[in-house]
Amino acid sequence: MATSSMTILDDLFLDTLKDIYCAEKWILKTLSNMARATYSDEGKAGFLPHRNEIRGQIQRLKQVFGLLGKPARGRTFVAIQAIICEGGEIMEGFNRSPARDARLISSAQSVEHYDIARHGMLITGANPLGLTGAARLLHANLKEEDALDVKLTKLADAPANANDNDPTAA
Ligand SMILES: [Fe+2]
Numbered sequence: 001m002a003t004s005s006m007t008i009l010d011d012l013f014l015d016t017l018k019d020i021y022c023a024e025k026w027i028l029k030t031l032s033n034m035a036r037a038t039y040s041d042e043g044k045a046g047f048l049p050h051r052n053e054i055r056g057q058i059q060r061l062k063q064v065f066g067l068l069g070k071p072a073r074g075r076t077f078v079a080i081q082a083i084i085c086e087g088g089e090i091m092e093g094f095n096r097s098p099a100r101d102a103r104l105i106s107s108a109q110s111v112e113h114y115d116i117a118r119h120g121m122l123i124t125g126a127n128p129l130g131l132t133g134a135a136r137l138l139h140a141n142l143k144e145e146d147a148l149d150v151k152l153t154k155l156a157d158a159p160a161n162a163n164d165n166d167p168t169a170a
């Protein structure tokens, strides 16, 4: 690959890494708030265990920064900000109920899909840059993201079904 193309890829990789590093920290905080806001024990069980995973993911991302010889520094991008704001609006705008749980799960899944997309971009970029160690760390994060996504999809059915008996449901 030509040097200028490598530089562009290098810059894109670092920008995306800063994006997801910042996003993970926000997600950690948001997920804790979402877990507190859920109505059902199943909802809490869906959110809470991922917090420790995120802490581990942040450590892996720090290691990736280290492999690049760069300081671990995040940068806020508007896309994740908007997705996280949506979660905040749900917590403020609806009473604690199965209906709110369904919305929170859906919002958490939007966050996860962002997380998955960004990790996918980084893994794709790591290989041509010869960052095999980084790719391995990012794969470990992605595996956890994918597993949570599957879990949230299963969880989405439970509160949605409970809406049948929920007077606050639309
Ligand atoms: Fe993550």
Ligand SMILES: [Fe+2]
Residues within 6 Å of the ligand: 027, 111, 112, 115, 145, 148
């Ligand atoms: Fe995640």
